[in-house]
Amino acid sequence: MSTLAVSSRPALRRLLPWLLPLSLLLAWELAARQGWLSSRVLPEPLAVLQAFWNLARSGELWHHVAVSSGRALAGLAIGGGLGLLLGLLTGSLRLAETLLDTSFQMLRNIPALALIPLVILWFGIDESAKLFLVAVGVFFPIYLNTFHGIRSVDAGLIEMARSYGLSGWQLYRQVILPGALPSILVGLRFSLGLMWVLLIVAETISAQAGIGYLTMNAREFLQTDVVLVGILLYAMLGKLADVLAKGLERWWLVWHPGYRAQATV
Amino acid sequence: MLMMKDIDMLAFGLHREAEPAAVPAAPAPQPSAGLAIEIASLDKSFGERPVLQGIDLKIRPGEFVAIVGRSGCGKSTLLRLLAGLEQGSAGTLALDGQAQTGARREDVRIMFQDSRLLPWKRVLDNIALGLDAEGAAERARAALAQVGLADRAQDWPAVLSGGQRQRVALARALVHRPRLLLLDEPLGALDALTRIEMHALIESLWREQGFTAVLVTHDVAEAVALADRVVLIEDGRIALDEPVPLPRPRQRADTRAAAIEARILQRVLRQPQPADSEAPDSRWPQEPLRLGALRFAV
Numbered sequence: 001m002s003t004l005a006v007s008s009r010p011a012l013r014r015l016l017p018w019l020l021p022l023s024l025l026l027a028w029e030l031a032a033r034q035g036w037l038s039s040r041v042l043p044e045p046l047a048v049l050q051a052f053w054n055l056a057r058s059g060e061l062w063h064h065v066a067v068s069s070g071r072a073l074a075g076l077a078i079g080g081g082l083g084l085l086l087g088l089l090t091g092s093l094r095l096a097e098t099l100l101d102t103s104f105q106m107l108r109n110i111p112a113l114a115l116i117p118l119v120i121l122w123f124g125i126d127e128s129a130k131l132f133l134v135a136v137g138v139f140f141p142i143y144l145n146t147f148h149g150i151r152s153v154d155a156g157l158i159e160m161a162r163s164y165g166l167s168g169w170q171l172y173r174q175v176i177l178p179g180a181l182p183s184i185l186v187g188l189r190f191s192l193g194l195m196w197v198l199l200i201v202a203e204t205i206s207a208q209a210g211i212g213y214l215t216m217n218a219r220e221f222l223q224t225d226v227v228l229v230g231i232l233l234y235a236m237l238g239k240l241a242d243v244l245a246k247g248l249e250r251w252w253l254v255w256h257p258g259y260r261a262q263a264t265v
Numbered sequence: 266m267l268m269m270k271d272i273d274m275l276a277f278g279l280h281r282e283a284e285p286a287a288v289p290a291a292p293a294p295q296p297s298a299g300l301a302i303e304i305a306s307l308d309k310s311f312g313e314r315p316v317l318q319g320i321d322l323k324i325r326p327g328e329f330v331a332i333v334g335r336s337g338c339g340k341s342t343l344l345r346l347l348a349g350l351e352q353g354s355a356g357t358l359a360l361d362g363q364a365q366t367g368a369r370r371e372d373v374r375i376m377f378q379d380s381r382l383l384p385w386k387r388v389l390d391n392i393a394l395g396l397d398a399e400g401a402a403e404r405a406r407a408a409l410a411q412v413g414l415a416d417r418a419q420d421w422p423a424v425l426s427g428g429q430r431q432r433v434a435l436a437r438a439l440v441h442r443p444r445l446l447l448l449d450e451p452l453g454a455l456d457a458l459t460r461i462e463m464h465a466l467i468e469s470l471w472r473e474q475g476f477t478a479v480l481v482t483h484d485v486a487e488a489v490a491l492a493d494r495v496v497l498i499e500d501g502r503i504a505l506d507e508p509v510p511l512p513r514p515r516q517r518a519d520t521r522a523a524a525i526e527a528r529i530l531q532r533v534l535r536q537p538q539p540a541d542s543e544a545p546d547s548r549w550p551q552e553p554l555r556l557g558a559l560r561f562a563v
Contacts (some may be wrong), residue, residue: 138300154381156377157381159350160377160381161394161395161496162375163348163349163350163375164374164393164394164395164437164441165371165395166395170305174383174386174394175383179385179386180384181385195504254421255384255385255386255387255421255422255423256384256423257387257423
């Protein structure tokens with residue numbers, strides 16, 4: 001009796017968090033089958049799986065995922081790269097901070113999505129508009145956290161490194177950059193979250209390919225199952241990006257007691 | 266766990282102490298190893314506030330000098346001036362006859378109160394910081410072995426104890442073969458057992474390598490245990506320059522050391538009373554309370 005209780009407890013504990021979502025899924029399936037839930041509101045879960053499978057087999061799914069991911073990463077590279085560069089600049093040089101930081105702080109308070117009308121006027125509705133929106137959105141978290149990271153590097157360490165003969169690029173590479181890295185990675189994780197949000201909105205406005213196009217197209221034809229596939233894809237891609245960012249933290253910040261991979265959990 | 270470590274260190278310290286004892290007791294560093302220091306009427310002020318006034322101090326090559334004083338007396342500033350981290354306001358400071366202009370010197374190294382190890386570099390890479398690529402790893406490894414931590418080369422600083430971090434910092438300073446080692450209260454944050462062990466380690470490495478050493482500390486016992494001379498700074502001036510003519514390696518609980526320590530402490534504790542340095546004995550009745558209160562401040 002007691003051995004059974006001991007051996008079943010960990011398995012039970014692992015299952016417990018899934019109890020609610022699984023029963024919801026079951027209830028949903030049941031409601032759809034019984035016709036209580038119109039497929040115009042929500043298709044049955046099995047239909048969503050079916051749609052996913054069909055899209056994946058035809059290759060259509062991967063095409064759209066590739067297009068969306070390409071946009072997201074290009075926007076991140078442009079906006080994040082600029083944010084990193086300018087953050088390093090304003091963090092390292094007082095003159096650059098005086099010249100630029102006030103302007104950035106003003107611009108930061110404009111939500112990127114508020115720019116949409118202007119962006120459409122400037123770039124029309126093609127690729128550059130989407131890239132611009134994503135780039136603007138991811139710029140500020142990376143910029144701010146890089147700036148903050150550089151500024152919060154322990155002055156004692158810099159003084160020590162100078163007195164031990166480091167200067168210029170060596171000082172930067174061996175002391176300042178690694179010291180700012182935890183903060184820069186926090187900015188990256190913020191940016192990754194924002195990146196998908198902005199991309200979804202940008203792709204919903206207009207697109208000829210991508211997950212947003214897939215869902216908007218399906219909406220026209222009342223294919224709620226495909227719409228749900230699109231939503232799930234965004235969720236999975238967002239989660240994947242977060243996992244990758246966490247992996248980066250574990251890899252680069254292995255020295256940091258706060259980020260060390262935990263053996264238990 | 267911690268206990269084990271402390272006992273380890275103690276054993277290590279005794280071992281290190283025993284080694285130089287085999288050599289004749291008189292300190293015989295190579296004459297060229299240490300740097301000579303000559304400070305003449307040196308002033309330093311931060312804004313309007315004078316920190317050091319008219320400091321005159323000569324330190325022979327290879328000498329071990331301890332600078333003691335209350336917090337804020339200017340002793341750390343004097344060390345930073347020696348390291349070239351600050352510039353004097355007036356007067357001269359010469360190392361081996363050359364004015365210290367604030368330029369970094371290859372032969373001067375400083376050890377800080379906090380170890381200031383780079384947390385993102387492994388112990389060995391921390392020691393190799395600023396070394397030329399050629400043979401850096403071997404030299405760093407040798408320095409690490411000197412402080413008895415050869416097996417910790419690949420650890421992150423975050424997993425070391427406070428005493429181990431300071432030993433790594435000592436290795437990092439010594440790997441450059443400095444001719445002047447500046448110690449800015451490097452043992453202030455360590456527990457008593459680790460301090461004793463570090464005293465023995467610093468003394469033996471100093472005897473071995475013959476560099477000039479300047480130790481800033483607020484602990485008079487530590488100053489007497491390590492130094493050839495104890496210099497007391499009060500209100501930015503040198504108030505006392507006391508030789509410590511005791512044989513090396515120094516023994517713990519030496520009565521002569523205790524007498525010197527008592528003499529210096531007495532001088533420090535009398536200080537708050539009016540200008541005349543020979544305070545009248547009529548002041549003594551208040552003494553027990555004052556002594557307890559002041560020991561902390563010193």
